[in-house]
Amino acid sequence: MSTAFYSHPDCRLHDMGAGHPECPARLDAISDHLLATGLDIALDFKDAPQATIEQIERAHTAHYVTEIADVLERLKAEGVMRALDPDTIAGPHTLAAALRAAGAAVAATDDVLAGRAKTAFCAVRPPGHHATRDEAMGFCFFNNVAIAARHALDVHGLARVAIIDFDVHHGNGTEDVIAGDERVLMCSFFQHPLYPYSGAVPKGTNMVNVPIAPYTRGPAVRETIESMWLPALDRFKPEMIFISAGFDAHREDDLGQMGLVEADYEWITKRLIDVAHRHAKGRIVSCLEGGYNLSALARSVAAHVRVLADMA
Numbered sequence: 001m002s003t004a005f006y007s008h009p010d011c012r013l014h015d016m017g018a019g020h021p022e023c024p025a026r027l028d029a030i031s032d033h034l035l036a037t038g039l040d041i042a043l044d045f046k047d048a049p050q051a052t053i054e055q056i057e058r059a060h061t062a063h064y065v066t067e068i069a070d071v072l073e074r075l076k077a078e079g080v081m082r083a084l085d086p087d088t089i090a091g092p093h094t095l096a097a098a099l100r101a102a103g104a105a106v107a108a109t110d111d112v113l114a115g116r117a118k119t120a121f122c123a124v125r126p127p128g129h130h131a132t133r134d135e136a137m138g139f140c141f142f143n144n145v146a147i148a149a150r151h152a153l154d155v156h157g158l159a160r161v162a163i164i165d166f167d168v169h170h171g172n173g174t175e176d177v178i179a180g181d182e183r184v185l186m187c188s189f190f191q192h193p194l195y196p197y198s199g200a201v202p203k204g205t206n207m208v209n210v211p212i213a214p215y216t217r218g219p220a221v222r223e224t225i226e227s228m229w230l231p232a233l234d235r236f237k238p239e240m241i242f243i244s245a246g247f248d249a250h251r252e253d254d255l256g257q258m259g260l261v262e263a264d265y266e267w268i269t270k271r272l273i274d275v276a277h278r279h280a281k282g283r284i285v286s287c288l289e290g291g292y293n294l295s296a297l298a299r300s301v302a303a304h305v306r307v308l309a310d311m312a
């Protein structure tokens with residue numbers, strides 16, 4: 001059984017304008033590097049389907065889904081762009097990309113739970129972890145990981161799933177969706193203070209939030225994971241693990257000031273694989289979130305995927 005790699009050409013068409021860090025070239029950098037390193041032979045490449053409204057509404061309010069779909073449909077029809085906040089710009093291709101991004105996470109979940117793949121990585125954009133139940137923000141429209149986690153719980157009937165978020169920014173949207181849902185344990189670290197300036201006070205008892213000071217490097221982050229995440233995960237015994245895989249805590253990434261390197265992403269992924277083997281039959285679905293230095297992003301994704309594919 002191999003590792004599924006989900007993406008879709010529509011995810012590349014979503015474009016927030018020249019100079020925006022969350023750019024189509026991110027996906028090109030990732031796929032180019034997978035080919036250059038020969039890692040592609042270990043992966044089962046799949047085209048993401050579009051998520052359905054019913055799937056998206058497991059994480060977002062019906063009012064929000066109707067409203068944002070209406071806005072995005074109009075931009076598509078008129079061929080124009082519109083800023084939903086200063087950082088989050090929608091255009092003619094945003095709806096298709098956002099539906100594919102969420103659809104990738106859902107399809108990857110189906111694959112892993114059906115035994116068609118042992119793990120999966122979704123190389124998708126727009127990212128999702130800042131999208132709250134009823135608001136698009138921080139480059140995010142639909143919360144891909146929260147939608148997939150709810151799909152595993154509500155459709156496949158799992159009792160407990162974990163969401164791990166190692167993006168440099170706090171996954172406020174995911175926290176907003178799943179705080180108080182005791183079927184989910186969310187473990188995250190994030191640079192603090194940094195956008196979106198939340199997370200220091202968790203919104204629910206099912207959150208393990210670890211704010212981290214700027215300029216913190218790998219060894220301290222690993223220690224934090226060993227003392228804060230791993231014991232909580234072993235107590236919770238998740239039946240499946242979802243990862244909000246942002247790579248902007250890399251020391252070469254300008255959107256944060258943390259000091260992780262590829263070896264740290266490899267180490268984190270190995271620890272999560274260990275947890276998955278102890279409790280979750282090895283089942284992991286990982287979705288791309290941030291990561292804006294193209295070279296560091298590509299190298300870090302490769303380090304992460306190599307472990308998911310059991311090649312490290």
Ligand SMILES: [Zn+2]
Binds near residue numbers: 248289
């Ligand atoms: Zn981020």
